[in-house]
Amino acid sequence: MPLEEVMKRGHGNFEVVISKISSLLGNEKVSTKEVDLLSYSHDYWPITLHWMLEGKVPALPNAVVWPESTEDVVKVVKIAYEEKVPIYPYGGGSGVLGAAVPEYGGIVLDLKRMRSLELYEDDLLLEAHAGVNGYYLEKYLNKKGYTLGHFPQSLYPSTVGGWIATKATGQFSTKYGGIEDMVLGLEAVLPWGDVITLKPHARSATGPDLKKLFIGSEGTLGVVTKAWLKVWPYPEERIMLSFASEGLEDALLSVRRILRRGAKPAVIRIYDKIETKRHFYKFDEAYGKVATVMIIEGDSNIASAERKIVEEEFKGKPLGEELVKRWLKTRFNVKEASEFAPLGVVFDTIEVSVHWSNALKLYNNVINAMRSVKGVLFASAHASHFYPQGVCFYFTFASTPRGKSPTEFYNDVWNAAMKATLESGGAISHHHGIGRQRRKWLKEELGSAFELLRRVKRALDEREVMNPRDMGV
Ligand SMILES: Cc1cc2nc3c(=O)[nH]c(=O)nc-3n(C[C@H](O)[C@H](O)[C@H](O)COP(=O)(O)OP(=O)(O)OC[C@H]3O[C@@H](n4cnc5c(N)ncnc54)[C@H](O)[C@@H]3O)c2cc1C
Incomplete structure (x- = not known):
């Protein structure tokens, strides 16, 4: 839709809602300026870059709100629910599938001002507000001798809330797992404004695991405001290995054997021949081959044992550390x-x-x-x-x-x-x-479980205010 037309859309009820929110939160937490509306019209969905170059935007919100506390989020959510105005939680806007696009107008709720962190060292637990930036979080932990082990390529532009809402995973996932393995508890604001706290017990058998409702829910079931994440002592040792294989099958089979023996290199990446040329063109020995890069890390005794397994099982030519160093240099490239x-x-x-x-x-x-x-x-x-x-x-x-x-x-x-x-x-x-x-394929992927997801959505959000129609629910 041309920009001028979108800018004219949907100002009616919204004006009442925005003025109520401004008076409760203060004007400095709310904007209806065109420049802000435009900035929040999209995330990192690549096709929208083409639309914007043609002077079109995916959709515009009516306001952007920056809450600074769970109480602020509750106030906004309650007003939106009463007035049936859509809300789109927003973290770093690094999502690549349009999940944060404000399709039906309404309020973009940017959580980036909610960014406090607290580490509980004895329990290896980090309490993090939803808007904490990924890079900032990891640096905070590193200074204290810990790591989260979560390194999406988008570490710099993404947030804790976005990771949970998209069920993100990082480059070191083979050892540390995806975000679902790291979240021990969370706080969320439900579509009608109630706050729930799912406590971060080491384990509990207290009915279905409700926090999993929010992991991967893409802002359709509520706003995640806080999470408790498992952390690890900063690795004592890091071992870098790389290999060249004749074909993809050889490399895949090697990795499969390594995992079957219980070794868990933190990073494993196998590049097909085209990508090997693209990423490692400076390395003659990798040319025309399939390159694999690996990082093993953690306690040095365990790391040495894992290295031994990798070297026994990987059928390919060892290429040393240089390919891994090259990968480490370019791994956060998002441009x-x-x-x-x-x-x-x-x-x-x-x-x-x-x-x-x-x-x-x-x-x-x-x-x-x-x-x-x-x-x-x-x-x-x-x-x-x-x-x-x-x-x-x-x-x-x-x-x-x-x-x-x-x-x-x-x-x-x-x-x-x-x-x-x-x-x-x-x-x-x-x-x-x-x-x-991807929403048009979700029904086929889930089969009859799609109806369950739809009913969960209706039960929690009967007024359809939370990121409506995202995921097709
Ligand atoms: C170059 C590039 C590389 C990437 N690499 C990876 C990767 O390695 N691994 C990976 O998993 N992803 C990757 N991504 C995708 C993206 O970065 C992740 O999906 C990330 O988790 C999104 O976080 P965000 O804070 O930017 O969320 P946003 O894009 O702002 O939002 C994503 C979704 O989450 C919802 N949401 C955000 N915050 C909240 C909240 N507090 N409560 C409820 N809902 C919320 C939004 O409504 C939206 O539906 C990459 C993206 C880019 C551009």
Whole structure:
């Protein structure tokens, strides 16, 4: 929709709501300035960069609100609920699927001013408000001799609340797990304004695990305001290893054997031949091969034992530390998508997971499906997260739409990749979530459980104020 038209949309009831919020919270926590509305019209959903270059925005909110406490969040949520005005929780805006796009207007609730941290060293627990920035959190822990072990590529632009809401996972996940393994308790504001605290006991058997309702809920069931996260002592030792294999299958089988023996390197990344050339072009020994980089870390005795297992099981040529160092240097690079759009190139990444038994089939099917869309310049992948049961493939495509709009073309590639994933027995998302880009496939992924999700949404949010229609629920 052209920007001028969107700017005219939806000012009515909203004015009453905004003035109520301003009088309760204070004007300095609320903005209706066009520049702020525009800034919060999108997240990092790559296709929206093309829309913005054409002078279109995905959607505009009517106001942006910056709460500074759980009490502030409660006040906003209660007013929105009474007046049936949509609310979109917002962390760093680094989501890549449009989950934070204010599709129906209303209030964007940016939690970044809620950023206090408290460490309980004896219990290896960190209390973190939802708006705490990822990089800041890790630095805070490192100074005290700890780590969270959560390093999404978007560590710098993302927040604790966003991690929980999207069920994020980081580059060191094979050892430390995804965010779902780190959250021990949380506080949330429900759509009608009640606050719940799910306490961070080491373990409890007190009915279903309610915190899991919020992990991956993308702001559709409430606002996460605080979390208690498990932390680890800062690793005593870090071992860097890399290998070159003749083919993807060799590397995958090697990693599978390592995991079956119980070793858990923190980082394992296997790059197909195209991505090996792209990332490691300076390394002659990796050229034309499949590169694997690994980091083993933790207590030095355990790390040495894991190293031994890796060296026994990995069938490939050891390439030493340099590839790992190169990866460490570039691992937080988040600028690719925004660099490509102004050149007219449609670029995106699609992450899915699959059991070991179907891994190679899925890789081939998704790559071929993407390449079958006319205009695709390249489609490639690396495997970035590993489990004894399976693996996550992270596909990348870049293309110049031929005779189609960027959006039509983008959707064609996505359709091809999602169809091939479902047909190959994969899960349609491993860690980016569903958002507005993937919602049309969620029903097929969940089968009859989609109705359960819809009913949970209706039961908790009967007025549909919380991030309406995100995930298609
Ligand atoms: C270059 C790049 C690399 C990335 N790499 C990774 C990666 O390695 N691993 C990974 O998992 N993801 C990755 N992502 C995706 C993204 O960074 C994650 O999804 C991240 O968790 C989003 O956090 P955020 O704070 O930016 O959330 P936002 O984008 O602001 O919001 C995401 C969703 O969460 C909801 N939400 C936000 N805060 C709250 C809250 N407090 N309560 C309730 N709902 C809330 C929003 O409404 C929205 O639905 C990457 C993104 C980019 C651009």
